[in-house]
Amino acid sequence: MGGPYCCGLIPHLELAHHQQLIGQPLVIGYWGSGERVLACSEPAAEAGVRPGMTMRNAEHLCPAAFIAEPRPGATVRLRERLAAALYDLAPEVEVRDDGRCWIGLEGLPAEQKSLAVRELRARLLQATGSEPRLGVAPGPFSARLAAQRAQPGRVLRVEDAPRFLAPLPAEELDLDPELMDRLDLLGLRTLGAVAEIGPRRLESQLGPPGRLAVLLARGEEPQPLNAWQPPRCMSAARQLEPPVEDREALLFIARALCGDLAAELGLRGAGAKKVRMLLAIEGQAVPEERSSLVRNPLSSQAELFGLAGGWLREWQPAGPVCGLTLEIPELEAAGRRQLRLWVGGDAVAEEVQAALERLQERHGETVAVRLVPALTRSGVPTQRYVAEPA
Amino acid sequence: MRESTAQLQHAIDKVHLRFGEQALLRATRLPPADPWPSGLAEIDRLTGIHGLPKGRLSVLQGATGSGKLTLALAFLARATRELAQSVVIDHRVGFDPWALQPLHPDLRSLAVVRPPNAEVAGEAAVALARAGAGFLLLLGELPESALTPLESAAARSGSLVVACANARDAALAHASSLTFGLERSGWIYEGDQLVGLRTSVTCLKNKLAPPGAGTELDIRYPLGAETFPEKPLLGAPAKSEISWGELALVFHEGVKPWVVRTAVG
Numbered sequence: 001m002g003g004p005y006c007c008g009l010i011p012h013l014e015l016a017h018h019q020q021l022i023g024q025p026l027v028i029g030y031w032g033s034g035e036r037v038l039a040c041s042e043p044a045a046e047a048g049v050r051p052g053m054t055m056r057n058a059e060h061l062c063p064a065a066f067i068a069e070p071r072p073g074a075t076v077r078l079r080e081r082l083a084a085a086l087y088d089l090a091p092e093v094e095v096r097d098d099g100r101c102w103i104g105l106e107g108l109p110a111e112q113k114s115l116a117v118r119e120l121r122a123r124l125l126q127a128t129g130s131e132p133r134l135g136v137a138p139g140p141f142s143a144r145l146a147a148q149r150a151q152p153g154r155v156l157r158v159e160d161a162p163r164f165l166a167p168l169p170a171e172e173l174d175l176d177p178e179l180m181d182r183l184d185l186l187g188l189r190t191l192g193a194v195a196e197i198g199p200r201r202l203e204s205q206l207g208p209p210g211r212l213a214v215l216l217a218r219g220e221e222p223q224p225l226n227a228w229q230p231p232r233c234m235s236a237a238r239q240l241e242p243p244v245e246d247r248e249a250l251l252f253i254a255r256a257l258c259g260d261l262a263a264e265l266g267l268r269g270a271g272a273k274k275v276r277m278l279l280a281i282e283g284q285a286v287p288e289e290r291s292s293l294v295r296n297p298l299s300s301q302a303e304l305f306g307l308a309g310g311w312l313r314e315w316q317p318a319g320p321v322c323g324l325t326l327e328i329p330e331l332e333a334a335g336r337r338q339l340r341l342w343v344g345g346d347a348v349a350e351e352v353q354a355a356l357e358r359l360q361e362r363h364g365e366t367v368a369v370r371l372v373p374a375l376t377r378s379g380v381p382t383q384r385y386v387a388e389p390a
Numbered sequence: 391m392r393e394s395t396a397q398l399q400h401a402i403d404k405v406h407l408r409f410g411e412q413a414l415l416r417a418t419r420l421p422p423a424d425p426w427p428s429g430l431a432e433i434d435r436l437t438g439i440h441g442l443p444k445g446r447l448s449v450l451q452g453a454t455g456s457g458k459l460t461l462a463l464a465f466l467a468r469a470t471r472e473l474a475q476s477v478v479i480d481h482r483v484g485f486d487p488w489a490l491q492p493l494h495p496d497l498r499s500l501a502v503v504r505p506p507n508a509e510v511a512g513e514a515a516v517a518l519a520r521a522g523a524g525f526l527l528l529l530g531e532l533p534e535s536a537l538t539p540l541e542s543a544a545a546r547s548g549s550l551v552v553a554c555a556n557a558r559d560a561a562l563a564h565a566s567s568l569t570f571g572l573e574r575s576g577w578i579y580e581g582d583q584l585v586g587l588r589t590s591v592t593c594l595k596n597k598l599a600p601p602g603a604g605t606e607l608d609i610r611y612p613l614g615a616e617t618f619p620e621k622p623l624l625g626a627p628a629k630s631e632i633s634w635g636e637l638a639l640v641f642h643e644g645v646k647p648w649v650v651r652t653a654v655g
Contacts, residue, residue, distance in 0.1 A: 300520070302513075302516060302517065302520070302539065303517070306513050306517070349474045349475050349499075351521040351522055352474075352475040352477070352501070352518060352521045352522065352523045353475075354521065355517045355518050355520070355521035355523075356477075356501055356503070356518070358517065359503065359510075359513075359514050359517065363505070363506060363510055366504065367503060367504060367505060367506070367510070367514075368501055368502070368503045368504075368514075369501070369502050369504070370497070370498075370500065370501055370502070371487045371497050371500065371502060372497070373497070376488070376491065381486050381488060384486075384487070384488045385487050385488070387502070390501045
């Protein structure tokens with residue numbers, strides 16, 4: 001277990017699409033006889049509506065509720081945006097559709113941890129329009145339970161997880177109703193009671209979920225976060241209206257796009273392993289394309305523009321250009337580019353070698369050479385040394 | 391007065407907050423120039439900081455036959471032995487490593503970039519300075535647009551950049567921190583045989599110390615690749631009392647190899 005973790009609880013992300021209905025009863029779900037409630041707002045929950053119950057039952061319990069259909073596409077986009085917004089607070093981030101968000105605080109300096117928690121609150125508030133409940137604890141499970149017990153906009157910090165978990169009801173384990181009934185029959189009604197049982201003994205009664213339940217109840221946190229990863233593709237594009245025929249104008253736009261991509265790469269600590277440029281030509285359905293796989297990843301504007309600008313200078317588009325897109329379909333982690341990490345002084349041979357290889361990729365192998373003595377006594381200068389690609 | 395000082399401090403604080411402490415420094419806190427001793431004591435004296443400045447652009451300027459390439463090759467040979475990576479960017483000059491050989495370079499740490507045009511030369515110079523090449527020798531023209539990025543890239547990585555220029559290039563002169571002007575002052579004969587040239591070196595520009603100092607150097611031609619004369623081939627005139635730390639053998643750019651061989655007889 002790494003820890004500590006901070007959990008932020010916000011309403012289900014589906015509810016965030018209806019911010020104009022904050023404070024009013026709202027039920028999300030497809031209307032139909034067999035369909036069930038996906039999410040509901042707090043006023044609806046106060047009327048007895050619960051996720052998982054049938055829509056008909058929900059309507060019966062809260063007749064004044066607004067009924068809205070889920071928007072899965074928009075929810076996925078919101079989840080991705082939220083995860084991306086939290087990713088610069090901590091490297092380990094998980095956001096779930098039901099409104100549970102975690103960030104791992106392990107490795108951050110003490111003052112940075114409290115700053116990250118404050119930022120988490122601010123960003124969740126901005127994204128959803130409602131104050132999150134926050135919990136900080138040694139593991140994701142205990143952090144979630146702490147957050148559930150915090151006031152909106154406040155943080156509940158837990159230092160001793162087993163002690164905090166012990167009095168909580170066993171329902172917090174999120175087991176199937178059948179398994180919950182069996183726990184009840186065994187007389188295990190609090191997490192403390194579950195924690196006192198040996199994992200093998202409860203596993204023999206409930207199967208693998210029994211073992212998991214004991215470890216959770218003991219605060220051993222057997223389930224790590226399913227950490228969000230930034231998408232491994234990025235692009236920047238400009239629509240050109242009216243279409244452009246001037247090469248210098250295209251170079252100017254390409255340089256700006258390279259700057260945008262380089263800034264994004266810098267934020268992600270990544271480099272471009274493959275670069276693709278698309279020119280949308282007026283009157284043509286299919287854009288013209290150039291792409292290249294580079295040996296050493298590109299990360300700065302100058303490096304990206306060195307490649308993209310080289311293409312544009314030689315490109316003969318079939319007509320006026322009405323759109324320019326620069327894509328990076330393959331990224332590489334920056335960790336593999338920290339060539340200076342293990343060397344000192346000016347011993348940056350690897351980095352210089354990488355720069356030479358990038359030049360070779362763009363301008364041919366003979367552009368950068370190393371010299372090997374051959375017939376050094378020859379009167380013909382070209383015979384004295386052999387130039388080998390650097 | 392007090393109010394304007396407070397406003398200025400507020401503006402400085404904002405710059406620090408946004409771009410970091412290093413983005414704006416008081417002159418008293420600027421790091422001192424980091425010199426790299428060239429091995430030629432008289433040249434180091436002219437720089438005023440006891441060596442060529444790292445992270446800056448230095449220019450050797452003079453007419454053909456004034457000895458600037460010779461001097462640059464002497465720096466390069468020493469750099470190949472002392473620094474991890476040295477690079478020559480040879481745009482239409484025709485760098486011949488044979489001219490370097492008498493100076494005992496370590497060719498394993500030397501790379502030569504032969505760009506097809508000036509734009510690629512500029513791109514290569516910036517990329518290599520950014521990558522941290524220890525010593526960068528620029529032979530031939532660079533586009534003006536590459537000089538500012540080259541300056542900033544070298545300043546960040548600490549690369550030592552030396553450029554050779556035939557005529558006064560305003561953009562290059564503006565970008566350089568140190569400019570030496572070389573002018574041939576005479577030939578050196580032994581009997582009736584031409585064995586070298588005498589050149590005067592003047593510090594035309596120096597951002598790091600007062601400019602204007604000058605000296606004279608004797609440049610002797612190597613008499614064949616295998617025959618090293620006992621006299622140093624690059625040095626101050628015998629009349630001065632400058633001692634040279636190491637023997638430097640230099641082939642001069644202004645004389646074609648067959649001329650030398652003729653002289654060897």
